Amino acid sequence: MEENHALASIGRQAKAIPTSREVTARRVPATGGPVQEVARLVAIEAPVGLVYGFQPYAVMMTTPADLEDFAIGFSLTEGIIRSPVDIRGLSVEEGADGMTVTIDLVPDRLHALLANRRLRNTVGRTGCGVCGVEELAALPLAERRGGQGEAIAPEAIHRALEALAGGQPLNAATRAVHAAAWAGSDGELRLLREDVGRHNALDKLIGALLRSGTDPAEGFIVITSRLxxxxxxxxxxxxxxxxxxxxxxxxxxxxxxxxxxxxxxAIAREDGHMVFVEPESHLA
Structure with missing residues (x-):
């Protein structure tokens, strides 16, 4: 990974934004009995606008935490940047209607974005990965990248899955968010990000990995959602x-x-997992 001093200097959000709030609900037993009022924590879902230079790109519904990671990961997975060095800096601002993240791109990437005019022009809902894409030809297709790393041992996958639940404090409190985690080749979890949207959680994780200079060949990604x-x-x-x-x-x-x-x-559980696709080089 190329070192990016601009990304290294980006701090966390200056103001901690709540990611959950307490509400009151009525618990109604299925077999009869008294109805009880109970306090529950619910995950916060908030609009986050992504702006490149002065050009609004998309509004995504997210958990308002780790927004710097989210903006960096989103920029890469949308094809707006090709590497972290394409970002010169970013800022997060809280407004009356939500959060705005402004990303400062290097001139050639900003010009390419404006010339391409591939803007979302819509709100990306929490369950949406391609909201706002108007043509089939515009469906995401990542550039081919060399070096896929060595085969991951089944024991490492199992170890990562065992540690996954313990690394999700927001989901433990609300039971309403997804997680995306990075595990080393030994299965030890190194990074984890949570969000109400599964795509957002993965973008946050990728942004954090880019900021830390993680080598993609040194581990694997685990997600808590459908594939x-x-x-x-x-x-x-x-x-x-x-x-x-x-x-x-x-x-x-x-x-x-x-x-x-x-x-x-996929279908990776405590009692085993299923390998659906595997390169020939990894087959015994």
């Missing part, structure tokens, strides 16, 4: 060689994984 094609594309944009999901894959996810030479592991 659709855009999750594969985001992982491929970072250069990950293995993507593990606790839920099932879609057909297009399998097709894209083959195209990128990526190992795709």
């Amino acid at each position: 659709s094609f855009e999750m594969v594309e985001k992982a491929a944009a970072f250069g990950a060689g293995t993507l593990v999901a606790i839920s099932a894959p879609t057909s297009l996810a399998l097709d894209r994984a083959r195209r990128h030479g990526m190992t795709l592991v």
Whole structure:
């Protein structure tokens, strides 16, 4: 990974934004009995606008934390930047209606974005990976990246899955958010990000990995959601060689994984996992 002093100097959000709030609900037993009022924490879902220079690009519904990581990862997986050095800096501002992240691009990438005119022009909902894309030809397709790393041992995958739940404090409190984690080749979790949107969680993780200068060949990604094609594309944009999901894959996810030479592991649970796609070089 190329070192980027601008990214290294970007701090965390100056003001801590709440990621959950307490509400009151009524618990109604299925078999009868008294109705009880209970306090529950719910995950906060807030609009975050992404602006490049002075050009608004998209409004995404996110958990308002780790927004610097989100903006950097989103920029890479959207194809707006090709590497971290394309970002000169960014700022996060809180407004009455939500958050705005302004990303300062190097001139050639900003000019390419404006010339391409591929702007979302819509709100990206929490479950949406391609909201605002108007043509089939504009569906995400990551650039091919060399060096997919070595095969990940089944024991490492199991170790990462065992540690996953303990690294999700917001989900433990609300039961409403997804996680994306980076594990070393030994299965030890190194980084984890949470968000109400599965795509946002993965973008946040990728942004954090870019900022830390992590080598994609030294580990694998684990996600707590279903494995659709855009999750594969985001992982491929970072250069990950293995993507593990606790839920099932879609057909297009399998097709894209083959195209990128990526190992795709899904339905990964405590009692085992299923390998759906694997490069020939990893087969015994």
